[in-house]
Amino acid sequence: MNTYASRSDVPEGEKWKLEDLYPSIEAWEADVQEIGHMAEGLKKYDGNIHNGQTLLSYLSKNEKVSFLFNKVAAYAMLQVDIDTRDSFAQSLQDRTKQLGVKLSAATSFFMPFLLNLEEATLKKYIDEEEGLNYFERDLFEAYRYKAHVLTKEKEEVISQLGEALSSPSHTYSMINNADIKFGDVTNEDGEKVELTRGMYSKLIENKDRDKRREAYKAYYQPYVQLKNSIASTLAAAVKNNVTIARIRNYPSALEKALFSDFVPKEVYENLIATTKEHLAPMHRYSQIRKEMLGVEELRQFDLSVPLVEGVEQDICFEQAYATMLKALSPLGEEYTRTLESFKDARYIDVRETPGKRTGAYNLGVYGVHPFVLLNHHDDLNSLFTLVHEMGHAMHSHFSHKTQPQITAKYSIFVAEVASTVNEVLLIHYLLEQVNDEKMRKYLLNHFIDKFKGTLFTQVMFAEFEKITHEKAENGQPLNANVFSEIYESLFREYNGDGVVFDDEVKYGWSRIPHFYRPFYVYKYATGFASAIHLADRILKGDQETLASYLEFLKSGSSAYPLELLKKTGVDLTSPEPIQNALKQFGELVEEFAK
Known part of the structure; x- marks a missing residue:
């Protein structure tokens, strides 16, 4: 298996081509400035939308700014995930977050404005201004929430409570990720060492039952000790959900x-x-x-x-990709041909390197293409992960290519379908091939x-x-x-x-x-x-x-x-x-x- 001491050792072809997003940091910077100016411009529409023309003007500018913001945010996120220790990349991400807050503040007036508008008035605006047909479904979708949106004052109060309401989740995350200390387990040399999550996932699959038992006990030890504190955060989270649901009817x-x-x-x-x-x-x-x-x-x-x-099989990345293309052939030529092109176009960041974010994901960027993060280990699990994430990537690719920006993003509810269909086809293919x-x-x-x-x-x-x-x-x-x-x-x-x-x-x-x-x-x-x-x-x-x-x-x-x-x-x-x-x-x- 290839392990790399640094990112510079990884072959170019197995790394993302981030130039597809921005050719240089200056180009990224220019979009950040542009978004700032556009946010100022959007704010001016508050109280000034009186007809179809101004409504269309606001919605078109808002769509353009969200297109740019998605690109800017994706670039910062991908830079951080390449090396989570990189302080320059972190500074890009911090600036993106501040920009996001600025944008949502500039547009927060719109939902209450829309829901105060009579449906008949909105229909009139759409009849007057042909370009509004594009936004029609989204505008009327908002009316579904009418019974659940409160007065402007109450909405402001709830939005100010946002941080307090999310504190149970935040507290749990701190306990679970930062403060928890697992018990000790015995290492290869017979010394006692503190268990980590990474060690646990390996030890719980260990052939030696005593090792499994020891890891299990050490893993649960802090959860049992902290059960009352964790129960109070979970109870608070549940009660918050119930309270907000009640307030919103x-x-x-x-x-x-x-x-x-x-x-x-x-x-x-x-x-x-x-x-x-x-x-x-x-x-x-x-x-x-x-x-x-x-x-x-x-x-x-x-x-x-x-x-x-x-x-245990050794499956190098080239072989994994070739196996995937064969396994997914029942989906037809357009699917496999498109998928084949992703590899040479460098949509995938393949290898594990120091500081790189763990796990795997697909990030579809509208108007550019999907970016897939892997930490490929040349084994069967990595083959399944590849097939799973490429299912998401193909879903993004096809939806973005076919749909306009407003309907291009798929909902989480359907997201796992595309990835799992691929996994099922893979398992069937492998079972057919095996003697x-x-x-x-x-x-x-x-x-x-x-x-x-x-x-x-x-x-x-x-x-x-x-x-x-x-x-x-x-x-x-x-x-x-x-x-x-x-x-x-x-x-x-x-x-x-x-x-x-x-x-x-x-x-x-x-x-x-x-x-x-x-x-x-x-x-x-x-x-x-x-x-x-x-x-x-x-x-x-x-x-x-x-x-x-x-x-x-x-x-x-x-x-x-x-x-x-x-x-x-x-x-x-x-x-x-x-x-x-x-x-x-x-x-x-x-x-x-x-």
Whole structure:
């Protein structure tokens, strides 16, 4: 595997070409100045929009400034992520943030102005000024929020409370990222060292059970010690969600969270109910795991260790890219040809280097192209990560190429569909290619664990959020004991009686940062189920599904997420897509059991 001591050692072809955004720092600087002037100009529209002409003028300038701002912010972010220690890059990002604050202050008058405007008046403006047709859907979308937007004075009060309302999340983040000290574990030389998160993710997959147990205990130690402090931040976050939903006249915190995507709460409830009807294969998988590991009692620290050993493959980046193109060939020539071009055009930053941001992501920049960050390790996991992120990148590419700026960005609700369809096609391709029985088992195990983490675990989290918010809405207390009771009973229900509980299990809620973004995790599960459904059809050669899926990739946010998915044949208002995915999970477990 290639490890690089410095960025200058990485081949040019494996680094981003940031010149595609700005040829020089001077060009970036010029746009920053321009945005500052434009923000001043936008402010002058406050109180001065009286007809279709001035409304169009404001909206057009606002769109232009947001186009520039996205470019400026992307450049700063990518520079920081190349080396998070670089103080010059950090200064670019700080300036972008200040610019963002200036922009949102300059345009904050617009939403209250629009909602005070009679719909008949807005229609008149649109009839007068042809150019307003372009903005029509967005303008009327704002009226959906009318019942939930308060008076100008109350809105100002809420916006001033913004920092206070986000403090539970901020406090948790400080506890979780800065202050937590994990317990000690024994290293290779038999010395005691403090556990880190990076070490934990490796040790919890270690073949040596004592090492797993030691890492598990050390990892949970601070969460158990701090359970009351963390419970108070989580309880405050939940109560804040409930209070704001009430002030804004939503029936519940859940419905407030689903409102922007126009998703009825039945979709959320149906996801939980359908998953719970299909828990038997999950319980069966726990049994298989217990037998294969040869343990008398299966415990939580046994749930992440791979069940098949000795099949680690070396897959260099060139080979990974070639494999991806073959695996995705069912998506047609336009898709694979476009994807092939991304590599030489240097849309991807491939290698891990000192100071580079960890993980992987895709950032689509409208009017330029997608930028993909990887930390490629020449192994199977890196191949899956590549295929996943390139799914997002292709979604950005097609939507940006086909849609005007106003509808080019896709919603988070549909984001995971494009990445997961690619992963499903990859696993099918790899299983078809493999002759070695052991490798086949390894791939099945990999996919079953992915399925479990993306669907079952996220649905369990979604149910935890639903129960805790309902308790707050009914004025019931929320504290460490309440959270632990709910979490433990859900964990038992989802994982089955095959797992023997250590005391730590019930504190799982205390280590999940997603709980501070209310009702977000369910989108992983709906996206995953939708993707399984689509990939299945595409692999069976269903041309109609393929055509509608490629159309979906080009749709951005031109309709609400559920509508976009419906056009591909996935109807999340019915239990069918979830049932199909869960049925496939059962089949995978059965095949693995054989």
